[in-house]
Amino acid sequence: MPPGKYGMQEEWEREGERGIKMDFLLPTGIYLTFPVSHKDTIKSIKTMVWENAREEALFMALGHPDAYVFTCIKQTGEREELEEESRRISDVQPFMGVLRLVAREGDRVEKLNNSQISFLIGKGLHEFDAQKNHEVSEFRTKIRAFCEEKAQLRQASPWQQWMAYMYPCDLEPCCSLPMCGKQKLQMRAFTGKVKPEDYTLQVNGRWEFIYGRHPLCQFKYIFSCLRTGQNPHLTMVHHSTISKYQEEHGRMCSQVCKSRSLSRPPPLPVKKLVVQAGLFHGSELLCKVVTSSEVAVCSEPLWDQKMEFEINVADLPRMSRLCFALYAVFDKAKKPRGTKKKNKKVDCPIAWGNTMVFDYKDQLKTDEVLLSTWPSVPDDKSDLLNPMGTVEKNPNVDSAAGLLIRFPNIRPYPLYYPPLDKVRMIKNAGHSTSSNIKLKEIMDNKNYTECFEDEKELLWKLRTEVRDHYPENLSKLLLITKWNKREDVIQMVSLLRNWPELPAIPALELLDYSFPDPAVRSFTIRCLRKLSDDELLQYLIQLVQVLKYESYLDCDLTTFLLERALFNRRIGHFLFWHLRSEIHVPSVSLRFGLILEAYCRGNIHHIKLLTKQNEAQGKMKVLSDFIKSGSQKVNAEDLKLFIRQESDAFSNLLSPLNPSVILAEICVDKCRFMDSKMKPLWLMYKNPWTQGDMMGIIFKNGDDLRQDMLTLQMIQLMENLWKKEGLDLRMIPYGCLSTGNKMGFIEVVKNSDTIANIQRNNSNSAATAAFNKDALLNWLKSKNPEDKLEQAIEEFTLSCAGSCVATYILGIGDRHNDNIMIRENGQLFHIDFGHFLGNFKRKLGINRERVPFILTYDFVHVIQQGRTNNSEKFERFREYCERAYKILCRNGTLFVNLFAMMKAAGLPELSSFKDIQYLKDSLALGKTEEEALKSFKVKFNEALRESWKTKVNWMMHSLAKDNRP
Structure with a gap:
């Protein structure tokens, strides 16, 4: 029998329904001891306490039960008030089985809500109070009022709109x-x-x-989205007006004082420690990087050095970011392995940290800032500074190096960045017809990142022409704007006021890290309001990730996402889990935690449903951890016994993969754990709507599902684009959702099997199975007798075409026959997307995958219905592939933008623009449709010609799997 998470759970399991004895300390000083069952709730235990206390002294001194609350010390040593009385005692797990009853203080409803929210989001709300941060406090107050206002509007809406919110x-x-x-x-x-x-x-x-x-x-489905209110007006100090601000021509400077608690000393032999600093606006360096002097290595190295930057204070853009890097310098002769060369010395990065030059109230920072830094991770980057990184301080202060930075007071009064409504636009000079022709050529150039200097000058000179005639090219203009020159910034911001709103999909590009200006972000959110709910859901993964680029807690993107989530429960459901899945990441834990709290405040009724899912996931993780631990042999009966005992937790919950689906009664006899490294749980549920039908989910614990989630999102998007042009390629973008640190859920695709199993079951040995070209067709014949076979082959043909194009464009790797599946109705689909963007698996330095995509002769055999001379069917398959490819190429920029927005996710194979180059090449960006199609035809023929290499790879995989102990 698998044990629970804590020792008390094991004791409960041994005692069974008799329960175990627990101690209860009453406010009157009386101790009670009596047995409780692991199924008892806090509320039922309180009732039992009152019944037992009637026979004890001082019972009359006790008030009403609702006036008291249990407190306990948890296994982690933390004290917790058990306000949520519907929880079972086995889920609370008090240390040593002791509960104390204390008088309830304050607003019970508020405390109960706080307790529920803390438990749900995995972060105590007291942690936000402990920050003692004005920005955090003001954001919580403002966003709570916003969310509660939206909740009241939703509650007051007609019942048709309420239904649209509940069941979109x-x-x-x-x-x-x-x-x-x-x-x-x-x-x-x-x-x-x-x-x-x-x-x-x-x-x-x-x-x-x-x-x-x-x-x-x-039938008419109506959904209205409310716009957010205006930001509160910022009061300016009288003597820090714009004119006064523009008179400030002093150099921007800061003083790096010292580094505290250098707990991770660099490897010897170290010569000196150095600090490097740079001013950035997005990815653009505003002026030369400044480097400190070298100091000797010690626990608290002291620089006490003024670092002056070659930029006037008046030229600092609003989103200026000051980035620091701490690194060690080695002698070249004693260079440690893996470090980088730098002239005659070698530098080794130790830590980095970023801070904003202006605070969240637009005020230029002064005084001291203790920057708790982040440890540097060795990689292939040549730069030590990390402007794309967070401006949050590292919360793990005990293990982080702290840089003490001092911002000087350049004036005796505060300096504020002037509000945008005060800037004035300077009119453009005239231009010639030849200039307009050249401008059109630049605008037509899709590969706009490679503009020459003369083209940039012309583009800036004709910026009003760009606005009036080429508004969709706003990003080109933003990229060539000189953000370290105040006059140019004024021109750009002024131009944005009258810029025509862009379609929502092209506007997504402007959420990239390269465009941090507040005016640009506000303009982008205005454009995104055009997104329908379905479109917003389609891009929600990316929108959550670009929250990491925001420099302040209060931003338009946060408000926009919360507003839409509070008026569409499906959006709210996925927003919650996308945020909750990364609450463990220190750099975003505070931001995501605050947004989760705000959502819960604005949707109290959703908390119960989400808590049920969260509790079920916790039980699944306990079971999965025990199975993977290998402490004792777990068989199928042990698994079923555990699930049967916890059936209340596993049953009657909304599916995390689709909140429109109820996972009703768990079918214990159909549940199992899979035979793979992470032992995923295969859980099956009875379908309450169809007799005898079932639905299933897979719980994975130990794998990061975010890359799978992103890949399946792209396949879903491809399918949508194809369908909009009348091409249904019968894809199966099954559900996949990351819900925590290396854990999440995957949808079970029923009535399907892997290509490997089909080949193995139709062959005598693993060595020959991969070369059996009749196996697939025979399997389809067995599942689709007589008149159904032709339709199954058509399903196979369409889905194979879609899979070929999708896996080629996304550069999906590790495509062995256990990662390709087929449904009984003929639909082909791929699973397990651990490698993409051309990161193909290698063994002993040899690339194991040498084809652009998987198109083997046994696939062709099915497409041609088993007849070698059936070229008509194959040519139709080729036409499907080419048509699908052309549709995606026409939307190539969208895919590139979506992948670029995911750089913040920290996926190993998607961390820089270089990783996206594969996607640009596969989508033939910058080429005409004819050139792109010609290139694809070459890849198609190569995949077919070299398919024997795929078969050899499949054979090696099957042999390795059979020889696995």
């Missing part, structure tokens, strides 16, 4: 508006009260709810 429609993308009867509605598991007059529709055996009393053909 999910419509299939198509080339034209579908008839109502063909709409794919996913509003499952409605648990509220429905008026008899409301219409319902049964789809795939489930009752789907339509809001309103209209006939189905007149």
Whole structure:
């Protein structure tokens, strides 16, 4: 029998229903001891305490039970008030089985909400109070008021809008508006009260709810999104007006004083320690990097050195970021392995840290700042500074080096960055017709990052022409703006006021780290308001990641996401889990925790549903950890016994993968753990809507699913783009969601098997299985008798075309026959996306994958229906591939932008612009459609010609798997 998370759980399991004895200390000083069951809730235990206390002295001194709350010391040594009385005692796990009853203080509802939110988001709200940070306090107050206001508006909305919030429609993308009867509605598991007059529709055996009393053909789904209010006006000190600000021509300077607690000394032989500092605006260096003098290595090295930058204070852009790097200098002759050369000496990065030059109230910083730095990770970057990194301080102060920085007071009064409404625009000079022709050539050049200097000068000179005639090229203009020159910044910001709003999808590019200016961010969010709920969900992963680029807690993107989440529960569900899955990351823990708290404040009723999912995940992790520990042999019966005992936690919860689906009763006999390194849990549930049907989820513990999630998101986007142009390639972008540190859920695709299993079951040995070209076709024949076979082959043909194009463009690696699956109806799909963007697996320095994508002769054998001379079917397959590729190339910029927005995620294979170059090449950016198609045809022929290498790779994989102990 697998034990629980703590020792008390083991004791409960030994005692069974008899329970174990627990001690209770009453406010009257009386001790009570009696047995409780692991299924008892805090509320039921409180009732038992009152029943037992009736026979004790001083019972009359006790008040009403609601006036008291249990407190305990947890296994981690923390004290906790158990305000959430519906929790089971086995989930609380008090240390030594002792509960203390104390008088409840303060607002009970508020304390209960705080307790629930802390437990749900995995971060105590007291940690925010302990920050003693004005920015944190003001943000919490403002965003809480905002979210609670939106909650009141939602509550006061008509019931049709409330239904739209609770059960938003999910419509299939198509080339034209579908008839109502063909709409794919996913509003499952409605648990509220429905008026008899409301219409319902049964789809795939489930009752789907339509809001309103209209006939189905007149059904209209209406959803309104409220705009956020204006930012509060910033009061300026009288003598720090714009004119006065523009008179400030003093140099920007700071003083690096010393480094405290250098707990990670560099490897010997170290010569000296050096600090490097640079001023950045996004990725642009505003002036020369400044380097300190060298000091001797010690626990608290002292520099006490003024660092002056070659830029006037008046020229500092609003989002100026001061970046520091601490590194060690070695003698060249004693260079440690893996370090980089720098003239006659070698430098080894130790730590880095960033801070803003202006604070969140627009005031130029003064006084001292203790910068708790982040340890440097050795990589291939040539720069020591990390401007793309966070401006948050490292919360692990005990293990981090601290740099003490002093900003000088250059005036006796505060200096504020002037508000944007005070800047004035300078008119452009005239221009010639030839200039307009040259401008058009620049605008038509997709590879705009390689502009020459004369082109940049012309582009800036004709900036109003760009606004009036080429507004979609705003990013080109922003990239060539001189952000270290105040006059140019004024021109750019002024121009933005009258810039035509861009379509939402192209505007996503402007959320990149390279465009941090507040005016640009505000303009971008205005454009993003055009996104429909479905579109917002499609890009939500990226929008959460670019939150990491924001320099201040209060920003337009945060407000925008919260607003949309509070008016669409599906958006709220996925926003919660995208944030919650990274709450353990120190650099974003504070920001994400505050946003999660704000969402919960604005949606109290959602807390219970999310808590149920969170608790179920906790039980799954306990079980998974025990199975992986190998402390004792776990068989299928042990697994089923644990699940049966915890069936209340596992059952009746909304699926994390799709909040429209209820995971009702868990089918214990169908559950198992899979035979792979991380022992994923395979959990099956009875479908409450269809008799005999089942649905399943896989819980993975130990793997980072974010790369799989991103890849499947891209495949889903590709499918949407194809469908909009009338091409349905029958893709299966199954559900995948990262919900925590290296854990998450994957959707079970029913009635499917791997290519490896199919080949192995139709062959005599693993060595020959990969070369059996009839195995797939015979398997499809066995699953699709007679008239169904032709349709299954068509499904295979379409899905194979989509998979070939998708895996080629995304550069999916590790494509062995255990990572490719097929459904019984013929749909082919890929799984396990641990390598992408051309990062193919290598062994002994040899690339094991030498084809652009997987197109083996057994696939062709199925497409040609088993006839070698059936070239018509194969040519139709080739046409599907080419058409699909052309559609994606026309949308190539979108894919590049979405991947660029994911750089902040910290995925090993996606950390810089170099990693995205593969995507630009595969999408043929900068080439004409004819050139792109010609290049793809070459890759197609190569994949077919070299497919025997794939078969050899599959054979080696099968042999290695069979020889695995």
